Amino acid sequence: MTGPSLDRTTRRDLLGQGAALAAAAIVVAGAGRSVHAKDYASRHEALDALDRLAAACGMRLGAVRRSRAGAGVLADRLLTALQKHRTTREDVRRRFSLSPGADPGSQVGGVDADLASLRQSLDDLMIAYAESLPVFGDSSVVSRLAADMVEVSKLRTVIDLWVTAEES
Amino acid sequence: MSLPSLRRDFIRRAFVNTGASMGVLHLLEGRVEALPRDEETDIAILNAALGLEHEAIGLYADALSRNLVPTGLREYAVEFKGAHEGHRDTQVEILRERGVTAVAPHKVDPIREAAAGDAVIRRLLSIEAAAESAYLRLIGHIRTSDYLLSAGFIVVDEARHQTIWRRALGFSIY
Numbered sequence: 427m428t429g430p431s432l433d434r435t436t437r438r439d440l441l442g443q444g445a446a447l448a449a450a451a452i453v454v455a456g457a458g459r460s461v462h463a464k465d466y467a468s469r470h471e472a473l474d475a476l477d478r479l480a481a482a483c484g485m486r487l488g489a490v491r492r493s494r495a496g497a498g499v500l501a502d503r504l505l506t507a508l509q510k511h512r513t514t515r516e517d518v519r520r521r522f523s524l525s526p527g528a529d530p531g532s533q534v535g536g537v538d539a540d541l542a543s544l545r546q547s548l549d550d551l552m553i554a555y556a557e558s559l560p561v562f563g564d565s566s567v568v569s570r571l572a573a574d575m576v577e578v579s580k581l582r583t584v585i586d587l588w589v590t591a592e593e594s
Numbered sequence: 595m596s597l598p599s600l601r602r603d604f605i606r607r608a609f610v611n612t613g614a615s616m617g618v619l620h621l622l623e624g625r626v627e628a629l630p631r632d633e634e635t636d637i638a639i640l641n642a643a644l645g646l647e648h649e650a651i652g653l654y655a656d657a658l659s660r661n662l663v664p665t666g667l668r669e670y671a672v673e674f675k676g677a678h679e680g681h682r683d684t685q686v687e688i689l690r691e692r693g694v695t696a697v698a699p700h701k702v703d704p705i706r707e708a709a710a711g712d713a714v715i716r717r718l719l720s721i722e723a724a725a726e727s728a729y730l731r732l733i734g735h736i737r738t739s740d741y742l743l744s745a746g747f748i749v750v751d752e753a754r755h756q757t758i759w760r761r762a763l764g765f766s767i768y
Binding site: 580 | 729730746751
């Protein structure tokens with residue numbers, strides 16, 4: 427038996443009892459934007475969004491590495507992780523015979539080295555991963571993308587701890 | 595006991611206590627590679643995940659009520675217990691939507707340690723590592739979009755909790 431679908435905002439509220447993701451949802455709600463989960467119409471659209479958001483994270487990480495003494499080792503590890511995730515997404519594109527994603531190096535534009543902005547970019551990427559999972563409809567692909575999503579959550583937490591340490 | 599052993603022990607206890615599907619347990623133990631993607635599997639995964647959440651909530655409650663969490667980390671433990679309660683409530687609601695009664699909380703074995711310290715944090719870390727590992731193993735077998743979406747949101751929380759406890763213990767976090 428299937429009952430009426432629970433509204434996703436309500437579900438996020440339930441999830442949000444102390445959950446990190448709730449912070450992102452609350453920020454989005456506070457900015458007056460919809461808090462409903464995004465429904466991706468196609469795998470292609472989802473992968474494009476993930477590529478774009480990951481590239482933004484990479485640009486911000488690069489800025490942090492250039493501007494903060496001692497950030498090089500950590501930033502390089504995080505950039506390596508993001509590159510590995512890009513390889514996963516390219517594999518997924520090939521599996522579904524989709525056209526390649528945009529080269530992240532082709533994205534231009536200045537970003538600052540603000541850690542809070544980097545944390546927000548990683549939040550956006552993490553949420554996009556979660557919201558994109560239903561569109562893939564393939565067990566192994568969902569598992570691979572979920573593993574990358576979990577790694578993004580860990581990257582996001584590392585930056586969050588860094589922000590907290592600087593604020594205290 | 596090593597972290598992987600604690601993780602296996604935790605998963606088995608949580609599942610046996612809730613009477614969860616043997617198919618799910620066998621998948622988690624690597625004895626089968628796949629489950630059919632159908633409503634029955636979704637419900638089995640939901641009940642198994644609920645068992646994990648009940649176990650985590652019980653352990654955090656035990657640690658907090660007996661002041662076993664070091665003072666500087668107590669706030670995190672309170673937050674993470676709340677997160678697990680949110681995960682539980684979400685999955686109970688999804689089961690209710692499907693007309694299925696959720697498994698009740700089971701009795702959780704108390705933490706052996708008698709004083710706050712790293713051993714307790716290692717125990718809490720093992721719960722989070724087990725939960726992340728289980729969700730990642732199961733997530734590809736979830737059929738319905740709404741549950742898959744929720745599971746995605748849940749597993750990123752488990753990853754965050756695990757990272758915080760690893761940092762507290764001085765383990766590598768990245």
